[in-house]
Amino acid sequence: xLLFKTMTESQRLREQLQTIAKLGSALAVLSWDEEVxxxxxxxxxxxxxxxxxxxxxxxxxxxxxxxxxxRKLNSDSQSLSADDRVxxxxxxxxxxxxxxxxxxxxxxxxxxTSEAFGAWAEARKQxxxxxxxxxxxxxxxxxxxxxxxxxFKVSPYDALLDEFEPGMTSAQLDKLFSPIAKNLSALxxxxxxxxxxxxxxxxxxxxxxxxxxxxVSETLGYxxxxxxxxxxxxxxxxxxxxxxxxxxxxxDEADFWVSLGSTxxxxxxxxxxxxxxxxxxxxPLGQAISLGVHESQSxxxxxxxxxxxxFSEYLYPLLKKYFPDQKLKFTSRELHLWLNRVxxxxxxxxSDEVTYNLHIILRYEIEKQLVEGRLKVSELPAVWxxxxxxxxxxxxxxxxxxxxxxxxxxxxxxxxxPTYSLGNLYAAQLYNTVSQKIPGLAKGFSSGDFAxxxxxxxxxxxxxxxxxxxxxxxxKLTGEPPNPAYLQEHLERVIKLx
Amino acid sequence: xLLFKTMTESQRLREQLQTIAKLGSALAVLSWDEEVxxxxxxxxxxxxxxxxxxxxxxxxxxxxxxxxxxRKLNSDSQSLSADDRVxxxxxxxxxxxxxxxxxxxxxxxxxxTSEAFGAWAEARKQxxxxxxxxxxxxxxxxxxxxxxxxxFKVSPYDALLDEFEPGMTSAQLDKLFSPIAKNLSALxxxxxxxxxxxxxxxxxxxxxxxxxxxxVSETLGYxxxxxxxxxxxxxxxxxxxxxxxxxxxxxDEADFWVSLGSTxxxxxxxxxxxxxxxxxxxxPLGQAISLGVHESQSxxxxxxxxxxxxFSEYLYPLLKKYFPDQKLKFTSRELHLWLNRVxxxxxxxxSDEVTYNLHIILRYEIEKQLVEGRLKVSELPAVWxxxxxxxxxxxxxxxxxxxxxxxxxxxxxxxxxPTYSLGNLYAAQLYNTVSQKIPGLAKGFSSGDFAxxxxxxxxxxxxxxxxxxxxxxxxKLTGEPPNPAYLQEHLERVIKLx
Numbered sequence: 001x002l003l004f005k006t007m008t009e010s011q012r013l014r015e016q017l018q019t020i021a022k023l024g025s026a027l028a029v030l031s032w033d034e035e036v037x038x039x040x041x042x043x044x045x046x047x048x049x050x051x052x053x054x055x056x057x058x059x060x061x062x063x064x065x066x067x068x069x070x071r072k073l074n075s076d077s078q079s080l081s082a083d084d085r086v087x088x089x090x091x092x093x094x095x096x097x098x099x100x101x102x103x104x105x106x107x108x109x110x111x112x113t114s115e116a117f118g119a120w121a122e123a124r125k126q127x128x129x130x131x132x133x134x135x136x137x138x139x140x141x142x143x144x145x146x147x148x149x150x151x152f153k154v155s156p157y158d159a160l161l162d163e164f165e166p167g168m169t170s171a172q173l174d175k176l177f178s179p180i181a182k183n184l185s186a187l188x189x190x191x192x193x194x195x196x197x198x199x200x201x202x203x204x205x206x207x208x209x210x211x212x213x214x215x216v217s218e219t220l221g222y223x224x225x226x227x228x229x230x231x232x233x234x235x236x237x238x239x240x241x242x243x244x245x246x247x248x249x250x251x252d253e254a255d256f257w258v259s260l261g262s263t264x265x266x267x268x269x270x271x272x273x274x275x276x277x278x279x280x281x282x283x284p285l286g287q288a289i290s291l292g293v294h295e296s297q298s299x300x301x302x303x304x305x306x307x308x309x310x311f312s313e314y315l316y317p318l319l320k321k322y323f324p325d326q327k328l329k330f331t332s333r334e335l336h337l338w339l340n341r342v343x344x345x346x347x348x349x350x351s352d353e354v355t356y357n358l359h360i361i362l363r364y365e366i367e368k369q370l371v372e373g374r375l376k377v378s379e380l381p382a383v384w385x386x387x388x389x390x391x392x393x394x395x396x397x398x399x400x401x402x403x404x405x406x407x408x409x410x411x412x413x414x415x416x417x418p419t420y421s422l423g424n425l426y427a428a429q430l431y432n433t434v435s436q437k438i439p440g441l442a443k444g445f446s447s448g449d450f451a452x453x454x455x456x457x458x459x460x461x462x463x464x465x466x467x468x469x470x471x472x473x474x475x476k477l478t479g480e481p482p483n484p485a486y487l488q489e490h491l492e493r494v495i496k497l498x
Numbered sequence: 499x500l501l502f503k504t505m506t507e508s509q510r511l512r513e514q515l516q517t518i519a520k521l522g523s524a525l526a527v528l529s530w531d532e533e534v535x536x537x538x539x540x541x542x543x544x545x546x547x548x549x550x551x552x553x554x555x556x557x558x559x560x561x562x563x564x565x566x567x568x569r570k571l572n573s574d575s576q577s578l579s580a581d582d583r584v585x586x587x588x589x590x591x592x593x594x595x596x597x598x599x600x601x602x603x604x605x606x607x608x609x610x611t612s613e614a615f616g617a618w619a620e621a622r623k624q625x626x627x628x629x630x631x632x633x634x635x636x637x638x639x640x641x642x643x644x645x646x647x648x649x650f651k652v653s654p655y656d657a658l659l660d661e662f663e664p665g666m667t668s669a670q671l672d673k674l675f676s677p678i679a680k681n682l683s684a685l686x687x688x689x690x691x692x693x694x695x696x697x698x699x700x701x702x703x704x705x706x707x708x709x710x711x712x713x714v715s716e717t718l719g720y721x722x723x724x725x726x727x728x729x730x731x732x733x734x735x736x737x738x739x740x741x742x743x744x745x746x747x748x749x750d751e752a753d754f755w756v757s758l759g760s761t762x763x764x765x766x767x768x769x770x771x772x773x774x775x776x777x778x779x780x781x782p783l784g785q786a787i788s789l790g791v792h793e794s795q796s797x798x799x800x801x802x803x804x805x806x807x808x809f810s811e812y813l814y815p816l817l818k819k820y821f822p823d824q825k826l827k828f829t830s831r832e833l834h835l836w837l838n839r840v841x842x843x844x845x846x847x848x849s850d851e852v853t854y855n856l857h858i859i860l861r862y863e864i865e866k867q868l869v870e871g872r873l874k875v876s877e878l879p880a881v882w883x884x885x886x887x888x889x890x891x892x893x894x895x896x897x898x899x900x901x902x903x904x905x906x907x908x909x910x911x912x913x914x915x916p917t918y919s920l921g922n923l924y925a926a927q928l929y930n931t932v933s934q935k936i937p938g939l940a941k942g943f944s945s946g947d948f949a950x951x952x953x954x955x956x957x958x959x960x961x962x963x964x965x966x967x968x969x970x971x972x973x974k975l976t977g978e979p980p981n982p983a984y985l986q987e988h989l990e991r992v993i994k995l996x
Contacts, residue, residue, distance in 0.1 A: 022547045026524055029531055029547075041723045042742035049520045049527075049738075225539045240547075244540035 009073055010084040013091060014283055016069070020060050021282030025240040027053045032246060034117075035232045047114025054110040055103055062099040070095040083285055090284030090466045093166070100149050109142055113412045120410035127400040129381050136409060137377040140370050143414045147371060157371045160415030164291040165422060167469050170368060173418050176425060179484050180491070181361050185391070187495050188344065188355060192393075197337035200329040204256040208322040212256065213249060213263040215318065220301065221454040222247075222267045223274055234407050235262040235349075237269035237298075242278040242286075245270045256319070257339065262349070264306045268298030271454060275462030285465035291416065293470050295423020296430060297457065303353045303424070304431040305453065307494075310445035312336035340497045344392035346401045354491045357424060358391045363406070363417040371414060426474060428486035430461075433478045507571055508582040511589060512781055514567070518558050519780030523738040525551045530744060533730045549608070556604065560597050568593040581783055588782030588964050591664070598647050607640055611910045618908035625896040627879045634907060635875040638868050641912045645869060655869045658913030662789045663920060665967045668866055671916055674923060674982050679859045681986060683889060685993045686842060686853060690891075695835035698827045702754040706820040710754065711747060711761040713816065718799065719952040720745075720765050721772055733760040735796075737771035739779060744768075754817070755837065762804040766796035769952060773960030783963035789914065791968050793921020794928060795955065801851045801922070802929045802988075803951065808943035810834035838995045842890040844899045851922070852989045856889045858919040861904070865912050924972060926984035928959075931976040 030050050038046060060066065074092035077085045116135045123132035147156035158169045213229060232248035239245040247266040252258035272288055280286030288294050305311055316332040330338070345351045348359040366383060369375035375383060384403040385396040396402035408416050434456050435441050441452060460477055468476060475481050528548050536544060558564065572590035575583045614633045621630035645654035656667045711727060730746035737743040745764040750756035770786055778784030786792045803809055814830035828836070843849045846857040864881060867873035873881060882901040883894040894900035906914055932954050933939050939950060958975055972980050 022550045025547050026528060026551060030524060030527055033527055033531060037726060039722065039724050039726055039742055045739040045741050049523050052517065052520045053524055226537050228535060228537055241543040243543050244537055
């Protein structure tokens, strides 16, 4: 009788989570539409609609009844089946965090992100940080307030980071990042003395790029019956459900890799979402583990697959097919070297995979200082520009190419940037393992065989939902906790190659 | 003190209506996205999300607290300001109608429309009415039951019609439609003996058509800062808010008017929505009067503007500009005649503006008899085919091109068809007035001056929201109640021209 009762409660939890997830999907459609389609003057009202739905989700998620149910199931979790236990414990992790934020705070924050997005876009267009500064200041203040509401042991930054990377702290981040950061300056200096591969100038027509991106995405395993690719200024992936996982990319007619590289990256995210178990939709078992693990998927496809010698062999004939007028004036070998060139770039999303990590460390340091109250928003452009000079040796000509280049802070996503480099770190460690487990893995890439890699990721990572914490998953699959050595080795190889 | 209390209640009504309207906007975004963007396998889940939001809206709109507030304000409405009175009375009209339908009835009807849509689509594919007949019979039974629940004086059809065209009755419809129906058969026989204008075959590239539609829409007064145009199989307009009113169109590369004509029609709807007073958003004062008045706007722009001689003069150089390869093998005069050709067609949505009205009258007569119990669903194909022969002189080769061509009845939309011809009738009467009030109105069209017409519509119709009933609005603006003479005269002119 007790068992029966407990099963009923687990079932009730599932049902309530699924209702919340449906409202979450509606909100996600509104957000996708906002990035991809919204008419310029519609932002203010869209913000109000999103705020209303957001508040409704938060209300349901933190209702007395639901919190009581989640608390009860969490405290009884040892008596539950393995699946129900994961859902009970992980739901409680989410609920106990959410209920610390008052409804009004969540509403205000949602409204502010909508306003901030508009101001950011305008500031970027006008290349003028001042337009963005007042609203960003309010955003930082709200995120500091959020950290206080959530609570933390050492740094308020940890409270924000934990939302994106469960269990991670800034102290641990410092340990994982510092050996990488330390070597990078030296490595980049080495690279500076080498002549980097370049490709002759060419024109890659937008329509043909779109078709190329579609063919590559499909070959990697992306299902267009449950997804679509659109254009947006800042590429992203969003999932409304396993049957509707959408990707965006952006185009540059002088460089096919701008769209293809970002597409492969986003497809890495999308393959994870399309591969989550649909029968657990809405519950933790149907969700991705963390942003870091999510990023490990996109980075693995972008860097470990997309920048491999074998991928260049696969890609080369496709470039001939889609850009027949260009009569490619380079070899497949040169394509591979070009994709692995290392050259400091002002823009994060256009950076090579080596210097990219310095972009992240720069942002991590800045946002940590902002949240800890050791840096003012008004000082941002100056500090940004100084760090760009120190780390990458670059002068920032204007704010659009500097502090205004990323949308994240406008979205309220502070504590998010480190997950990009964590993703690189996890990807390197996981790829090292899967390469050993599947002999000839990379060889298959040259003929467009990506199914073995996807199969392994699906079975070992995607199918598990949130069953493991990021560090547990790494340890289970690779035999050791997160270790920066694999990424370091990989980046050294790239630098020698480029 | 009483006045203060009443004002507070009006304010509360506004706020609650605006919250419901925001949820309605979210639902409308989901529907727009479903028509324009949805991946093939995502329909089932999207249906669940929309159903959840739909139910939430219905729940809020019929909650005891909200109904009580609406009833109270309606009964006190004489003591309110003019604006508050409109909102109180019109809201009560909506609420009292909604609450007459038990939740279970609404649920059953929603389920039945879903089943009916499937049966209709299959029957249409198989060209076999028998597949649709049983579920359509249940639909008619439910709509008759709905009429009983709503209540009516003369005909149960009036209860259904009133949802789409407030205050209209079938007795009035008979008076308005019969003189038009009477003359049309004779007129169409005249037209049959005339040679109709045709245009030489040509290829109109899709991208250029898109640009043409954008330029024309902008010139008509559509604001792309608060709207956008996309492609969908069935063109439609949807408004999320006055700052986000979207239009879709469809393309045929053999006929530029397929996209341009449907664009101008939808832009007519969109201009109305963009012109509703934003300060009253969500309340009756911020809403369109009726489907008939909405259609009067789309029909005025499509037929009275878009098919005028002056519009052909405006359009001709644009066709040269956007399709330079085609070296137009026709004159502006021939373009105008071609746009006004009259030829009976089996399919409503492909019909010219003259015979279109016979399509509507046929459907109106049939659905009225169905609801009044004077016609059996099993008799539908025979009656349809006989009427097509009598009115349009056409033999119906199969049910797909006959009684199965429209989705409306499967959606439960019975009492909706007449609003299409009411739109034509209102448009003719209103256009007659505005032409007299603004001398040289049509002349301006030839040089792309549409601002005077839009200005008049904005001031006299759009800005008023639901302040007047359709018949009151017509009387106020034209000095007489709805009168079929203007449409008759117009259609006679078209037939002589075509």
